[in-house]
Amino acid sequence: MIRFENVGLRYGTESEVLRDISFTLPPGSFHFMTGASGAGKSSLLKLMYLAHRPSRGLITLFGRDMARVTRAELPEMRRQIGVVFQDFALLDHLSALDNVALPLRMGGAPEADTVAHCTEILRWVGLGNHLHAKPSTLSGGQQQRVAIARSVINRPRLLLADEPTGNVDDGIGMRLLYLFEELHKLGTTVVIATHNEALIRRFDHPHLHLDNGRLQVVPARNPRWG
């Protein structure tokens, strides 16, 4: 699904924030990503959701060598990736429902299905009473749930979540994690960057641990696959 080989990333002329990153995520896997603040979790996710090109190294995504993918091919690949941005990245002038609908509308889904589907998922994350609220009128945790609903709405092949439970209490965090688990059971490959130790303990998955720009893969305590 994803393969990194000796990938390095630097912003401008500064020293590399990611160094010699090599790992492979098999299709249908579920990983947490951990590391201190500033360790480079968001940067690594940005490489995965094709927001940045690496400064060096090889990235293979969905079997494609990313160095050879043209600009015109990117939208098709990106539509198969669901992203929960660390800062949510909701569009302020759109209602919760219209924000969640974006990926479906981009894919040209029928409008009636889109509305029904988005309503359902917003109910699921506990925002059934806020379908038409603008993000600015929602709390941080509510905005985060809208962002999560948007990332999973079109059942992506790859789901990348950057601190998806940073602004909610553990109860809601647990519920959101179950959403990702459900998606995972349907075959989606999931990577979740988080500081939340309780969640990591509750769900037994391997970690990608970042420390000072280097990556170490920590296997699950009870590995289900090799």
Add this chain to the structure above:
Amino acid sequence: MALFLLGRPSDLPLAKDPSSRFLAWITALMVFLAALALAGAMVVSDMARRWDNGLAGGLTVQIAPLPGAPVAPLDERVEAALTVLRAAPGVRTATALDAAATARLLEPWLGPEAGDPLLPMPRLIDVATDGPVDVPGLTLRLKSAAPGATLDDHAVWLADLRAFAGAVHLAALGVVGLIGGAGVMTVVFSVRAGLAIHRHVVELLHLMGATDRYVSRQFETHVVGLTLRGGLIGLLLAVAALAGTLRASQELRASLLPDLALAPWQWAALALVPLAAALLARMTARWTVLRTLESLP
């Protein structure tokens, strides 16, 4: 479902951009000017056509009174000229206008005194042709048969008028072209400004898998809405201005201008101006967005 489609908000909050109102009003102004220029072009080419039809098949012979000169009286010279004319090949009919008809013809220039028998009035002969006429030869024969006769074949001033009408026509179309060019530039700048203002949203849409065409459609919908609205206002103003002008020209008495009027199809052509403006704006917006986005990494 139709309601949802109609109510579906744009992904880019373009409506609140400062350039939006500006684009609508500038379109109103441009459509107003373009419609007037186009109407002018149509009126002028209509006029030129009428001149052609009315005058091309005719000649006018004028015989001056020449008081005191040792020549035959005016009436005799008119008869002599008529004889020469009727014998000339290509001439269908030749009719002398009597003094009263000549006076009526000259009244707009000379006033009611044109009919004064004391005024030395020339006599006019109206000639209708039905084939090519040897104008220089006929002139020579006329001058020897009826001294003081001059032959006017309208060709010279008709050609002048035609050239003038052609120039006005071209100038009007040139103005329409220039207005179109200015409109294209306005849309280019407005769309570029929109892309710059909403850079982050565009980036986010791209990350979620939006194609450049998806982004450009947002801009296209936006500019079509604005230019249609502005264009309709401009068209209404232009129609009001034209209707007023045409009415005023018909009320002018003893008008030197021929009838000014637009046919129904010409009004319909004017109504197409806002549509053409919207179409042009849409193509420009698409082209601008695609070209700008293509240059992004």
